[in-house]
Amino acid sequence: MLLCSVRGCGQPLARTGGVYACPKKHSFDVARSGYLNLLQPQERRSKNPGDSAEAVAARRRLHDRGIAAPLFEAIRELTGATAADQVLDAGCGDGYYLGSLANATGCLAHGIDISIPAIDAAARRYPACEWIVANADRQIPYADATFSLVLSITARRNAPEFHRVLRPTGRLLVAIPAPEDLIELRGAERDRIESTVEAFQPQFRLLSQVRATTTADLDAASVQDILHSIYRPLQPHPPAAGRITFSLDLLLFQPVAAPRVQSPATSR
């Protein structure tokens, strides 16, 4: 199901012990914590792409305080995920949402992120899931129609690749920050639902949407963790502590079949 990431290869990878290899003998070692790094050297725009170890640790501390639990429950409910699902989380970060979904439902779980510290943290916490370092902006290293559910949770989005790796009967869950998300730190932002739905057309059709919102009374250390784990602009003088709002717009999409080419006799 995993594909070789060497440019121009794309052959299936097979595991033998701690090594994955393709028929052309490109090989990838499984890391000590259990993840697989498929990132090619030319795909690294910097030496350490994606979230830093500090940002990953800050986000993990926030998740460990249970702040995102209501958001996770809303995602679980909207997706209706079960043990029968084969799930991909593209841009999974520290693995909180995917690992929680696997623990709660028993689904088969596969997470991709470009950040090695994020995937390493995910693999250590949730060893039952498959964790891959890869650049999902370019290509998702899985065969066509592998997944019944793809998650994109406040991550970069690649509609053509999401469509390719989803089964025709599959679902795509996209979570984007709602206007009130972190409003105390950032001020109100615009609604991004319409532009997101447009960005996924014509390959996906919106089935349903939910806004999930929760608040938490945070001490100064937790507010600092938020500031370390987000990259969006802040108010000039954000509060050092206090009640903070977390809000996601959850959009559930269905893949649309590629239109069949009409024969000249039936087209007008």
Ligand SMILES: [Zn+2]
């Ligand atoms: Zn290969």
